[in-house]
Amino acid sequence: xxxxxxxSLLAGVIIGVILTVSxxxxxxxxxxxxxxxxxxxxxxxxxxxxxxxxxxxxxxMYGSHILRSADGTILYVxxxxxxxxxxxVGRAVCIYGTLIHSGxxxxxxxxxxxxxxxxxxxLY
Numbered sequence: 001x002x003x004x005x006x007x008s009l010l011a012g013v014i015i016g017v018i019l020t021v022s023x024x025x026x027x028x029x030x031x032x033x034x035x036x037x038x039x040x041x042x043x044x045x046x047x048x049x050x051x052x053x054x055x056x057x058x059x060x061m062y063g064s065h066i067l068r069s070a071d072g073t074i075l076y077v078x079x080x081x082x083x084x085x086x087x088x089v090g091r092a093v094c095i096y097g098t099l100i101h102s103g104x105x106x107x108x109x110x111x112x113x114x115x116x117x118x119x120x121x122x123l124y
Contacts, residue, residue, distance in 0.1 A: 042099040047120040050088045058109025080113040096119035
């Protein structure tokens with residue numbers, strides 16, 4: 001009887017771990033392979049790597065930084081009046097902010113960043 005209960009408990013834990021990992025892989029796939037993180041009511045949360053636009057030529061004339069995915073895709077153009085984005089250049093981060101516009105002059109959407117957290121976060 002005890003072995004049966006222990007076996008059932010172990011099976012439940014294994015299934016829970018498999019489901020959690022599956023959901024995480026689906027979310028990461030959406031970000032890494034072309035899908036942008038969702039924008040809900042103009043609020044954005046996204047994982048990536050911040051780069052400065054200082055000294056870089058772009059086809060658009062807005063923002064001070066960009067957020068790249070792990071595969072190098074530019075996800076968003078960033079600006080912030082409250083967060084020092086230079087402090088996070090080159091780091092894996094999760095940014096939170098508000099959509100200013102969906103892109104001008106062939107550029108990516110512009111986000112006003114209100115918070116940055118080091119490391120990736122589960123956003124979906």
